[in-house]
Amino acid sequence: MELVIGDKTYSSWSMRPWLVLKRAGKPFVETRVKLRQATTQAEIAPHSPSGWVPVLKDGEAVVWDSLAICEYLAERFPEAALWPADAVARAVARSACAEMHSGFQSLRGECPMDLRLTTVAELSEATQANIRRITRMWSDLRSRYGAGGPFLFGAWSIADAFYTPVATRFRSYGVHLSDYGDHGAAGAYCDTLLATPEFMEWEQGALEESEVGG
Ligand SMILES: N[C@@H](CCC(=O)N[C@@H](CS)C(=O)NCC(=O)O)C(=O)O
Structure with missing residues (x-):
């Protein structure tokens, strides 16, 4: 493969x-x-x-x-078990992925992923609305489906793969989810995504690209 x-x-x-x-x-x-x-x-x-x-x-x-x-x-x-086992949870997980796949244009355009970047950005109203929506979605999914673990649907799923790049954008552009309606759950989830061994291995690969000149 x-x-x-x-x-x-x-x-x-x-x-x-x-x-x-x-x-x-x-x-x-x-x-x-x-x-x-x-x-x-x-x-x-x-x-x-x-x-x-x-x-x-x-x-x-x-x-x-x-x-x-x-x-x-x-x-x-x-x-x-890359999708949640429960049919309803699986449909919701697919919805969350689809929303990321075809939406959040403003966030994507204004805050492209760049793992070497750390800045504090002044964000447009459209991007702020995207972040509020993501904050709401993460909090909602964690409280409805997350009881069995630290990810959106408890155990890790494809939905978490789709939102890991978003977590890096929040880190790179100095976004604090508490400014967007988070009471702690979304921020904690964001930190969880950035601490998985798989993401850290990817990030190490990015740092090595930087060492060889990008
Ligand atoms: N919707 C596509 C988007 C893929 C995409 O935008 N790929 C970019 C890199 S992140 C690309 O291949 N760019 C080619 C180029 O820059 O010439 C997917 O989910 O795979």
Whole structure:
């Protein structure tokens, strides 16, 4: 199995299936393509029909788009329990992923993932509204489904892979969730995401990119 990804410093989309594969404990070959270069498209082209990363290659299967890859991995490795077992919780987890996948445009545009960045940003009203919504969602999911563990649905799931890059944005741009209606649960969840061994391994990879000049 081969996962083709972008830079670990910048590629929030790539981080999601990478975390899922790590959590599933499945060995895979990681192929990294440097983004924002004149050669980027030529390097991605042989792997990805869409011209975007991430892309997963598994025998004859070529799966592109982070959400499709995560769904594929959940089907391929049912024993890894990558979605919540309960049908209602699973539907809600998929909703949370879909909302991230197609929404929060303002947050994404204004606060792109950059694992080397620490700043305090003045954020637009639209981005602040995105952060309020995420804070509400995290608090709500933790209180409704989180009793069995520290993640959105208790045990770790694909939904947590989708929100780990968001947690890095909050850290990079100096966002304190208490300013957005959090009474502690969302902030604690954010810290939990940034302390998982899988994320820390990804982050170490990003720091190594920095050492070799980006
Ligand atoms: N919706 C896609 C988005 C993927 C995406 O935006 N990938 C960026 C890197 S994070 C890319 O491949 N960029 C190619 C380029 O910069 O030429 C997904 O979830 O996989």
